[in-house]
Amino acid sequence: MTAVAGPRGAGLSLLLSEIAVLFRRRRTWALLLALAAIPVLIAVAVRVSSAVPPGRGPAFLDRITQNGLFVAFTAMLVSVPLFLPLTVGVVAGDTIAGEANLGTLRYLLVAPAGRVRLLLVKYAGALAFCLAAPLTVALAGAAIGAALFPVGPVTLLSGDVIEPPEAVLRLLLISAYLAVSLAGLSAIGLFLSTLTVVPVGAMAATVVLSVVSQVLDQLPQLEWLHPWLFSHYWLGFGDLLRQPVLWDSFASNALLQAGYVAVFGALAYGRFVTKDVLS
């Protein structure tokens, strides 16, 4: 009676809907606005204060007054340890638990979305946010920097000088690097989200884990563990600011994140496929 093979385009509907719903939520906008506020705060603070003595504050901070693009670089560096994982933790922890909490999970499954498909779509939505979050910081930083300070050629860590358009390209590259960096954390959040119907619990646990990982990464006694921590390469995007670009840390990071995605994706799958949806 009903065609088993769905009509054309129906398979993609859920993914498009997921991304649309995610980015239509006020909460998502609030998170992105909070991220955008970081470069704005930095730029305004630098603008209203007297000259920053070189070597103090976060890297690149002292260069902002000469080149506004450094607002973006500084803001990205500043947001990596806490702000980006915080916002990603909120989105990833909400994936399944949020739907369960609203009760919409049962209607999605009865539709039927299919559990594996729903899990994949939810993860894809979280990844979309992982990309949107650092991009927001980068673009807001570049915009406010250009508005408040002069923009000129950027001197890279290797000493080479690149023109502003290429500097913006590097910003996008760093955004991509950070998006990849957050993929593992998103998978962890997705898994935690399948364990509970209280989204705040999954969010908090995800954020706490990101902090724990970074703390462990600071302890020299645990050096053997460091390459396995998902936050290990989070600040390694400096290699993208060399000429030519060093892709080593990008590759190591991608490999590590892929491992986390595989492990926690499998855990989320194992949990979600057999889970009784009782909310």
Add this chain to the structure above:
Amino acid sequence: MTGPAGVPGRRTCGLTIETQGLTKRFGQQVAVDSLDLAVPSGAVFGFLGPNGSGKTTTIRMLLGLAAASAGTVRLLGKEMPGSFQDVLPRVGALVEGPAFYPFLSGTANLHRLDAAGRHADPATRRERVGLALERVGLGHAAGKRVHAYSLGMKQRLGIANALLSPRELLVLDEPTNGLDPQGTREVRNLVRSLAADGTTVFVSSHLLAEVEQICTHAAVMSAGRLVAQGPLAELRRSGSSRLRLVTPDAGPASSVLAALGLSPETGAAQPDGDVLLAALATPGFQSEAGAGQPAAEDIVAALVKAGVRVRGFAVERESLEDRFVELTGEGFDVAQ
């Protein structure tokens, strides 16, 4: 609209829902205990039981939301949850109340849930969503955020979601919860019209009156067990009924009734004579009720023939409500 009993073209063969030994345990607690449901195709099936008797848990297992601890489910002739991709697109469901994204409008919510299924055609989505909203009377509030909806409006939206595509089976869990009397009546009419189209409707409720008015079949749950199941008419009939006879000739009347296989008792006397009461049918819903008992007119004939002055004669039927309370309301040893 034709009543549920006289709907033309109703399919009478086959079972739309069939469970065997369906059981759900949560730890030590048995929420649903070896349930054997049989919902005939085309029926409007009332699934009755007090709150907490396992109705919603059963529905969750039917729809594959929860895994059964034991037993099997067949929906539309196919094994669940294994065949969910084939089965669920043909099933519309309202499970344990409506649930929506409060920050989206009614229309956007339906678009979202419709998009979740891989089988719903995106090309007709807008049209189908509009029709479903009109059908439940929400056309005027379609653009409002669900956040601003009343409970009754959410309930209607939930029903609209179940009607997004043509369905062969509708599972409605407490569909009139939160609706005003007018809304309740609209839902009843909606269910009737859907049933007239040949849709099998499975309605759970803890309100007997609701089920009694629209259903052709019913099942009664109590403490996780199925205590009665069958066509509504049969359920009504199988409730014990009794004979009430008013006569000044209590003695001869008693012996006539005893000779017919009844066991009369003396009730409170009335001015115009003694009152005799006799149970007519033995309770037992699924058995052929009252088989082998004399018809009322034969009893009267026998009484008159024996010279008993019959001043009042009535067959008093236990109401369905009495039956419902009897089946569900008296603790654990009621279910036989």
